Amino acid sequence: MxxxxxxxxxxxxxxxxxxxxxxxxxxxxxxxxxxxxQRWTSMVELVAEGHRGSVAEVEPGLHGITVSPGVGIGQRSLLVRTPAGNLLWDPTGYVDDALEAAVRELGGVAAVASSHPHMFGAQVEWGRRFDAPVLVQDADRSWVQREDPCIQGWGESVEVLPGVTLHRIGGHFPGSAVAHLVGADGCNVLLTGDTVAGTPDEHWVSFMRSFPNQLPLSAAVVGRVADRVLALDFDRLHDNFGGRVLADAHTWVERSAERYIGWVRGDFDHLTEP
Ligand SMILES: [Zn+2]
Ligand SMILES: [Zn+2]
Structure with missing residues (x-):
């Protein structure tokens, strides 16, 4: 089939x-x-159409995986390399033999996980190719469309590989998550998917119910999201589309949450009057 x-x-x-x-x-x-x-395709059809994956270093120990022409939402996956194996984060919706080989050259995949259901992509295909477990946050388990024995649930946090820990944050989805790791330079790094989304500025971040439909979250929810994220120690962050904050990220997430909460709470309504 x-x-x-x-x-x-x-x-x-x-x-x-x-x-x-x-x-x-x-x-x-x-x-x-x-x-x-609604339109459907298959991996066989996507390969025939000429989609191809590529891998490029984002920072030492962290590689980005992109597909061109883009498939689906088109996220950049991240491969976190550790001595105990690699985490594939926010897996692409496309993988072929050449992309699998390129990832094997970097040590393969020991575990697959995503920040939220929009990023499930071809997670089971990836998991099967590398005989790796696919971790899905328990609150978002019902969003899994392709069931497979490789899928494993997780709760509030889980150390998926030594030094690489997933944390449930909520907001965009109840199970929206981030991955925390220590970079090659010893700094703490957060992979945020769009639980915390970068902006073109490279300092400010945002928090949304829907990015394509531009639906905001409430002040209360963003406050809760910020509390959970800011409980973590991190110096920089990378989202799922190349957005990043490369320095003082903890401070910028705090400032961004305060700015966002101010706007959705109405603190700045006087600035919008005709
Ligand atoms: Zn869809
Ligand atoms: Zn999303």
Whole structure:
């Protein structure tokens, strides 16, 4: 049968003869269905179309994986390299033999995890190719469309590899998570997906219910998200689209949360009056 992949989000579906009627991820108010309707593809079709993956160093010990032309939401996955094996974070919705070989050259994949369901991508395909567990935060377990024995749940936090710990933060999804690690220079690094999203400024970050539909979170929720993130020790952060804060990230996340909360609470409404 065929493992169907949603054209819009690239999240894998069950192995069935016919594709599902709709994509649960894209039917949600955080995503969207394109004007021409729900469309499906498969990994075989994507390979035939000429998509290819590439790997590039983001910083020592951390590599980004991108697919061109883009597939689905088009995130940049991150490969965290450790002596005990590598974590594949926010897996792409595409993987072929050449991309698998490139990742094997960097030590392969010992575990797969994502910041939230929009980033599930081809997580089971990745997990199967590397015989690696796929970790899914318990609160978002119902968003898994393609079930597989390699999927494992986790709770509030889990040390997925020595020195690499996942933390549940919430906000964008109830199970939205970050990954905490120590960089090659000894500094603490946070991989935030879009639990905490970078901005073009490279200092400020943001927090959203929906990025494509531009739905904000409330002041109370962003306060809670900030409390959880700021309880962690980190010097820099990388999101899932190349957004980053390379210095004083803890301070900038705190400032960003205060700015955001001020706006959604109405502190600056006087600045918008016609
Ligand atoms: Zn979808
Ligand atoms: Zn998302």
């Amino acid at each position: 065929t493992v169907w992949i949603c054209r819009t989000c690239a999240v894998e579906q069950p192995d069935t003869v016919a594709p599902p009627g709709s994509c649960a991820v894209c039917s949600d108010d955080r995503q969207y269905v394109r004007p021409d309707g």
